Amino acid sequence: DSGVTQTPKHLITATGQRVTLRCSPRSGDLSVYWYQQSLDQGLQFLIQYYNGEERAKGNILERFSAQQFPDLHSELNLSSLELGDSALYFCASSPTGADSYNSPLHFGNGTRLTVT
Amino acid sequence: AQSVTQLGSHVSVSEGALVLLRCNYSSSVPPYLFWYVQYPNQGLQLLLKYTSAATLVKGINGFEAEFKKSETSFHLTKPSAHMSDAAEYFCAVSTGGATNKLIFGTGTLLAVQP
Numbered sequence: 001d002s003g004v005t006q007t008p009k010h011l012i013t014a015t016g017q018r019v020t021l022r023c024s025p026r027s028g029d030l031s032v033y034w035y036q037q038s039l040d041q042g043l044q045f046l047i048q049y050y051n052g053e054e055r056a057k058g059n060i061l062e063r064f065s066a067q068q069f070p071d072l073h074s075e076l077n078l079s080s081l082e083l084g085d086s087a088l089y090f091c092a093s094s095p096t097g098a099d100s101y102n103s104p105l106h107f108g109n110g111t112r113l114t115v116t
Numbered sequence: 117a118q119s120v121t122q123l124g125s126h127v128s129v130s131e132g133a134l135v136l137l138r139c140n141y142s143s144s145v146p147p148y149l150f151w152y153v154q155y156p157n158q159g160l161q162l163l164l165k166y167t168s169a170a171t172l173v174k175g176i177n178g179f180e181a182e183f184k185k186s187e188t189s190f191h192l193t194k195p196s197a198h199m200s201d202a203a204e205y206f207c208a209v210s211t212g213g214a215t216n217k218l219i220f221g222t223g224t225l226l227a228v229q230p
Binding site (some may be wrong): 033106107110 | 150157159161162165182206217218219221222223
């Protein structure tokens with residue numbers, strides 16, 4: 001058990017809809033990262049938050065947004081969903097976000113999103 | 117910009133045989149490298165990490181990796197494969213600094229034959 005909790009485990013929704021994925025980081029971890037895993041794109045970094053503030057952006061679509069709350073949990077919002085958004089979405093956490101290049105990321109078990 | 121390349125999307129070995137999963141990196145600065153494993157329907161689990169302390173890094177489950185700067189490689193090995201090693205393995209490089217995000221390779225699916 002990594003200590004990172006993601007809910008829900010599975011989500012099935014229709015095109016055009018909006019969903020929210022939730023992540024609770026390991027106790028004490030300040031950084032939260034979101035990754036998307038799909039067959040054609042592999043593991044893609046989406047966005048990072050550190051102690052409530054956005055720290056880095058990757059290949060995140062404008063239809064997607066995220067935030068980190070004061071209690072450090074994070075939510076990833078996906079809107080105007082398309083078939084191609086079907087993927088496994090992972091959240092990861094690490095203790096710090098600054099100069100912690102050797103701190104491994106701890107991953108949750110992911111949310112599998114299916115858009116029909 | 118940092119990147120990693122994993123050679124071979126599928127590797128099949130017999131139980132008891134040597135496991136060798138290849139990873140080459142590209143980095144303009146000294147890299148920090150990681151290997152993760154993903155079992156079916158699970159998240160990624162850290163196997164080992166290289167942070168410049170030693171070139172031969174030992175990880176969990178009997179895996180190890182050797183950092184070779186001259187070859188820009190960080191291959192993962194295990195002397196004797198077990199059936200339970202069947203999973204997907206990802207090599208990753210850390211961007212370091214304030215963001216510390218991981219850039220992953222495309223993964224290698226390891227099959228272990230009885």
